[in-house]
Amino acid sequence: MVNDLNPQARQMADESMVRNLAAQASAIWPQEALLFARYTLPHRARILDAGCGTGEIASRLAELYPDARVLGVDIIEAHLDLARSRYAHLAPRLEFERQSIFELRAEDATFDLTVCRHVIQSIPHPDRVLAELVRVTRAGGWLHVIAEDYVMLHFQRRALDPRDFWHVAPPAFEAATGTDLHIGRNVFGILAALELHDIAVSYVVVDPLHAPRESFARIIEAWRDGYVEAIGELTPISSESARAYFAQMIANIRDPRGYAVWMVPVWSARVPM
Numbered sequence: 001m002v003n004d005l006n007p008q009a010r011q012m013a014d015e016s017m018v019r020n021l022a023a024q025a026s027a028i029w030p031q032e033a034l035l036f037a038r039y040t041l042p043h044r045a046r047i048l049d050a051g052c053g054t055g056e057i058a059s060r061l062a063e064l065y066p067d068a069r070v071l072g073v074d075i076i077e078a079h080l081d082l083a084r085s086r087y088a089h090l091a092p093r094l095e096f097e098r099q100s101i102f103e104l105r106a107e108d109a110t111f112d113l114t115v116c117r118h119v120i121q122s123i124p125h126p127d128r129v130l131a132e133l134v135r136v137t138r139a140g141g142w143l144h145v146i147a148e149d150y151v152m153l154h155f156q157r158r159a160l161d162p163r164d165f166w167h168v169a170p171p172a173f174e175a176a177t178g179t180d181l182h183i184g185r186n187v188f189g190i191l192a193a194l195e196l197h198d199i200a201v202s203y204v205v206v207d208p209l210h211a212p213r214e215s216f217a218r219i220i221e222a223w224r225d226g227y228v229e230a231i232g233e234l235t236p237i238s239s240e241s242a243r244a245y246f247a248q249m250i251a252n253i254r255d256p257r258g259y260a261v262w263m264v265p266v267w268s269a270r271v272p273m
């Protein structure tokens with residue numbers, strides 16, 4: 001499993017992931033869209049969405065930059081098919097291709113902006129992928145990376161203490177899959193080692209005060225549906241116990257007086273001129 005470049009292939013292809021990506025876009029994009037103001041892009045910019053999934057964000061990028069050409073790449077054909085049919089009205093300015101982000105087909109220095117969201121926590125060797133993204137980005141171009149970090153999630157304590165879940169499941173899961181579920185903080189060192197300029201991070205705050213409660217609840221529901229089985233197989237927490245933690249966390253979010261928060265790091269950096 002450790003040598004597999006896509007250890008979460010099953011979860012990524014599951015129907016729960018399609019729901020998850022829609023809920024994540026609804027919760028995160030309104031805050032994230034404002035962060036693109038920090039990139040100065042040329043007219044007819046070329047944009048890559050690396051690991052684009054169902055095209056939720058590649059399509060939003062095509063709408064945000066009406067003159068840009070946007071390419072979304074992923075390895076799951078079903079996601080790409082869904083993206084092509086959902087966003088046919090944006091073609092050919094928006095295209096989707098099956099490519100691995102470990103080995104992109106693009107020439108060096110092709111893109112003005114390279115986006116990679118919610119991907120590098122799920123794969124081994126995130127440093128190799130980031131180096132590949134830098135390769136295809138032009139000098140002076142930008143990288144925009146959402147790197148998840150499973151200690152940046154906080155829920156209220158009720159019958160269960162959710163810290164017991166988040167402090168146990170992710171370390172065991174990452175050890176079993178050869179991934180880094182704390183890449184949200186570790187990405188800084190990788191960007192620095194790649195000698196990128198203007199490294200910055202902003203946090204999208206997914207909580208009931210900054211995002212719709214229902215979108216937040218749907219994200220956690222989709223994680224439950226996609227991951228409880230694997231959590232039972234790979235971590236000391238049984239599937240049944242994981243289900244109970246998820247049920248409590250979802251109820252916490254849906255409680256009109258409840259508060260929970262997911263801090264989502266959005267990194268950016270510039271390829272040196």
Ligand SMILES: C[S@@+](CC[C@H](N)C(=O)[O-])C[C@H]1O[C@@H](n2cnc3c(N)ncnc32)[C@H](O)[C@@H]1O
Binds near residue numbers: 005050052073075079
């Ligand atoms: C959680 S989804 C995020 C999708 C999209 N970036 C978004 O934010 O909506 C992660 C995606 O990365 C894709 N992925 C994983 N390994 C990949 C690889 N080596 N090359 C291309 N895509 C990959 C998965 O297939 C999945 O669609």
